[in-house]
Amino acid sequence: MMQKLASIFLYLCVALYAAAQDKPNVLLIYVDDLGYGDVGAYGATKLKTPNIDALAGRGVRFTNGHAAASTCTPSRYSLMTGNYPFRQSGTGILPGDAKLIIPQDRMTLPKVFKASGYHTAIVGKWHLGLGDEVAKDWNAAVKPGPLEVGYDYSFIFPATADRVPTVFLENHHVVGVESSDPIHVDYKQKIGDDPTGKENPELLKMHSSPGQGHDNTIVNGIGRIGWMTGGHRARWTDEELTFTFFEKAKAYIQAHRKEPFFLTFNATEPHVPRMPAAMFKGKSGLGYRGDAILQLDYTVGQLVQELKDNQLYENTIIIFSSDNGPVLDDGYQDGAVTELHGHDPSGGLRGGKYSAFEAGTRVPFIVSWPKHMATGSVSDALIAQVDLLACFAEFLEVNLAEQDAVDSKALWKTLIGQEQGGRSHMVQSSRTHAVLQGNYKYIKPNAGQKIAKLVNIELGQDSEEQLYDLSVDRGEKNNVAKKFPAKVAELKRILDQELKSVERD
The missing domain is CATH 3.30.1120.10 (Arylsulfatase, C-terminal domain)
Structure with missing residues (x-):
């Protein structure tokens, strides 16, 4: 009898493991300020993006895919909640010390996956606020944050690379902060004795453009928006940002390769300040912005290779998109304008970041799932990042409450290229x-x-x-x-x- 029960138990364990393995992993690569025309698959000829193009070649390339807004925070809010940003106040571009704007008691995109047994993680840019108040102690646990809205693990920086504090947070804590050098942040007035771009321009390795506010505390030779003091050993080096994020994502993939996972990889490229690693500087011929896009493409290739090395690639859904359209001079003199050389970041669309015209929200939108999707297809269906929540809830059979994700449309078959019908508007x-x-x-x-x-x-x-x-x-x-x-x-x-x-x- 005991032997029979043991056999049944073993069978159930194997069955449950097989079912878990059958669920696709999901890697969302969400990039920053990349235009419709910045990618080879969308017509770029001055820039080579073979790894991003390869994703399109193994899946579906949407020609009418959109972010919800033409700036970052509102687009990220909509991606997370399935709601348009205007449905909640305070969803404009946030300063680096903002409080969390994602409701903790409502469904979010990572919570959909958690409800279906996935492990969830976010690596990279956050920019959705942290804590219950603007005033917060950066030297203690900083929460609520990603862990309170659906992620099991997070390794992020708080806002954008051009805003203080220029530090990493792993889960609730700043990495490398020391009690002898506590961090303080202020967006209203200068604090501390750190040099600023306004007062000490001779210390800058990249000069800021006049009037855009990037002349406050200098970190790594670059003036930032806002003032900070302390945390000197915790501050990042811009040239190492992308590689740091990749190494964290790599370690996460390896650690969770035997269970279904949802990994959000929020790249910082090509958002300012653009300070690519030495191996990419000068390689694009289009200034640091072009170099940053080459670095982004390389990182995409490394992420895909990591999936392949762990035998996960075929059953991983990879979604690649941008939070809004392109901008050239967004605060720093980095050659983005003077070295454009005929490249068209908007791909023939009008406007760009901040704009109501199409280049503000129509962005690269690629979905790949080698095990189940036809290769190299193109879809003209109208689809938006706000739809991802309802799409995956539909696929994973997760029920949504009536008040959740009110603007998200369940378009699963459209998302994976099996249907051409999109949202009505x-x-x-x-x-x-x-x-x-x-x-x-x-x-x-x-x-x-x-x-x-x-x-x-x-x-x-x-x-x-x-x-x-x-x-x-x-x-x-x-x-x-x-x-x-x-x-x-x-x-x-x-x-x-x-x-x-x-x-x-």
């Missing part, structure tokens, strides 16, 4: 709002500035209503609002209905 958030439906795009009137002069990007703002037929006017040059008043009225109704719950300040 989507709202794009910037300094104004737009709605995209089929071939038509409507931009809500907003009498703000038309061009962000500091970054030289058209913002898409106008006192008049704008309507574009993207089937014949991909570059949004011909406003046809007066020609098609019925379509304007239809899209305006859709947008007003979506915005009625709350308007972002």
Whole structure:
């Protein structure tokens, strides 16, 4: 009898292990400020991105894939929650000392995976706030954060690479902080005696552009936004950022190769300050921005190779996308403008980061799953990063509450290239709002500035209503609002209905 029970127990263990192994691992590679035209698979000719292109060659390349917003924090909020950013106040671009903006009591993308038995991790940029308050003790446990909203493990930096504090956090603690050199951060006034870019420009190895705020505390020869003091041994070296993140991701993959995992890898490229490792400097011929994209592509290749080395590649879903569109001069004089040499980061689209035009949110969006997806397919379906939560909930049979992920659409078969149908419409958030439906795009009137002069990007703002037929006017040059008043009225109704719950300040 005991032998029979032991056999049954062994059988169940083997069955459960096999079921766990059958679940695909998921690697989300979420990059920063990469434009639609920055990748070879999307038409770039001045830059070579063979590893990113290879992902497209083994899966589906979406030509109408979008971030929810034209800037980073709101896009990341939507990715995590399945909600448009305007549904919650405080989802604009956050300073480095912001409090956590992801609700802890609601469903998130990593929580979907946890509900299905996955181990979850995030490595890289966070920029969604930490702690319950702006004022926080960086020398003790910093929470709530990623662990409280669905991740089992996190290795992050708090905001962006151009903002203090320039430190890593592993789970709840700053890596390398010492009690004898405590960290303090302030975004209102200078603190401490650390040199600043404004007062000590002779110490800079990369000069900041005037008026963009990157002239506060100098770390690693680069002026940052905000002031910090202390934590000198905890501060990162920019040239090592990407390799540090990769090594953490590599160790995570190796440690969890025998169980299904969801790994979010939030790359910092090509966001400013662009300070690539020596092996990439000068290699693109397009300044440090181009070099940073080469470094990003290399990292993608290394991540894929790590999956292959651990026999995980064939059954790993890899999603590659960017949080918003491109920007060249975003605070530092790094050759991005002067060494562009004919490269078009927006891929023929109008606008860029910060913009209501298409280049603000239409980004590279690639999904690969070698074991189950056809290779090298292209989809024109309208799909958004906000949909990932509902897509994976559908696939993993995780039930969502009515109040969760209200803007996320369950488009699993579209996501893996088995169907061409996408969402009926989507709202794009910037300094104004737009709605995209089929071939038509409507931009809500907003009498703000038309061009962000500091970054030289058209913002898409106008006192008049704008309507574009993207089937014949991909570059949004011909406003046809007066020609098609019925379509304007239809899209305006859709947008007003979506915005009625709350308007972002």
